[in-house]
Amino acid sequence: MLDQKLIRENPTLVEEKLSVRGIKLNLSHLQKLTIELKNKDTELSNLQSESNKISKLIGNYYHNQKDSSIGDINELKSNGNNLKSEISKLEQIKRDLNKEIIDEILKIPNFPSKNAPKGKDESQNIELRKWGNPLKKENIKSHWEIGENLNLFDTKRTSRISKSRFITLIGNGARLERALINFMLDTHQKNGYLELMPPALVNSESLRGSGQLPKFSNESFKCHEDDLWLSPTAEVPLTAFHKDEIIDPKLLPLKYVAFSPCFRREAGSYGKDTKGLIRLHQFNKVEIYWFSNPEHSEEAHQKITSDAENILKELNLPYRVVDICSGDLGFSSSRTFDLEVWLPSCNNYREISSCSNCLDFQARRSLIRTKQNKKTTFLHTLNGSGLAIGRTMAAILENGQQKDGSVKIPDVLVPYFGSSFIKTN
RNA sequence: GGAAAGGUGGCUGAGUGGUCGAAAGCGAACGACUCGAAAUCGUUUAAUAGGGAACUAUUCGUGGGUUCGAAUCCCACCCUUUCCGCCA
DSSP states (O other): OOOHHHHHHOHHHHHHHHHTTTOOOOOHHHHHHHHHHHHHHHHHHHHHHHHHHHHHHHHHHHHTTSOGGGOOHHHHHHHHHHHHHHHHHHHHHHHHHHHHHHHHHTTSOOOOOTTSOOOSSGGGOEEEEEESOOOOOSSOOOHHHHHHHTTOEESHHHHHHSOTTOOEEOTHHHHHHHHHHHHHHHHHHHTTOEEEOOOSEEOHHHHHHHTOTTTTGGGSOEETTTTEEEOSOTHHHHHHHTTTOEEOGGGOSEEEEEEEEEEOOOTTOTTSSOSTTSSOSEEEEEEEEEEEOGGGHHHHHHHHHHHHHHHHHHTTOOEEEEEOOGGGOOTTOSEEEEEEEEEGGGTEEEEEEEEEEOTTHHHHHHTOEEEETTEEEEOEEEEEEEEEHHHHHHHHHHHTBOTTSOEEOOGGGHHHHSSSEEOOO
């Protein structure tokens, strides 16, 4: 959420900063509303001040044995009454104005960082670095072919259970999923992250706090009987974990790792990635998350990214890091580094992690603050996948495939998985 | 789902109609003592808005109501805890 004062005082700057996202905003109306709100606020505060004075006079009157120097007590009371009705009218106006303003502001995305590359869409993202040797061979099988051959998961039956874009993992497939989750959680814990296991259902306020609402309500599944949604990412409960708190700066940075199932409606992605593990309505993810001192969030962003990269390195999966351009940035993010893993069947890299610095955008929405030189300020939040489990499994199956149809398991995973190869189920 | 108790500052917790934005303690900051630290003593320490200060206003779960005046009384809702019921 952007600062209301900034919109009031320098709407052109806001429009400029957001124009690099490729969106055109005209904030003059919103500016008018915020100025009006401010005026009403001053007016109201004057009336309230007067009303408080009257109340004190009356209070004194009774305390000093009906001191007659104060004047006619009934007249004072009726003055108080008149003020009261004026005040309540103004309050109503203010409330309506405020709601109108907040509703609008919540729909405005974060400013892109000045360091983010300028560009209009993903074609203008910039590759920062590459790691590992991409596997390029003839007769490469896709992970869904491998999965079918080795009976690692099922989609046909699963569509009867739920619908398309869901999956049932079977035998070694399920085991590999578990191994990956445990390996990632353990690795991040060793690197100083505290594990949380948050709920999968979250309320509207939590979704608003991290930026999924109000704009993206059709991207999440909603429970109609309750004010609860299936969380699209652990970023939501992790942000909300410290909602309304003022965190002692000495405790910063707070680093959390959380495993969670993620639920996404994937509206508007018909026909994309219909096979395999890449795009599902439900998938598992290990998320890493920082609450950072505002002064250190840029270093934090580098660190959280390298912590996510570390998982790919340990798994020996080739990947690259991409600096997301201004036009392709997510709603809440000011800068994002995507990690893309090599998928031989696509002969290309595919997103497996997104590491974002949201600055104070989510903190402002969720009212999460800290102290800086005795002043209360919003802290910064950063999130990164560390990693998406399904996509990691796809990468392991494809990059580890052997001539005989088996799959080699990365060394670090062997103690978790229990053997070095998946041969048959 | 039923019953009871409760929701107050960074935290614990007192406060049942007026000088209460709120005792006390903890924590924190600063100072004294010390070579330094601990302990001790002293002072300070809620948030938000009004461009800083002064000052003003608002905020004691949320929303309404009574009153000149509400943390305090009334109503509704939300949440927490305990007991009962149900259940992995």
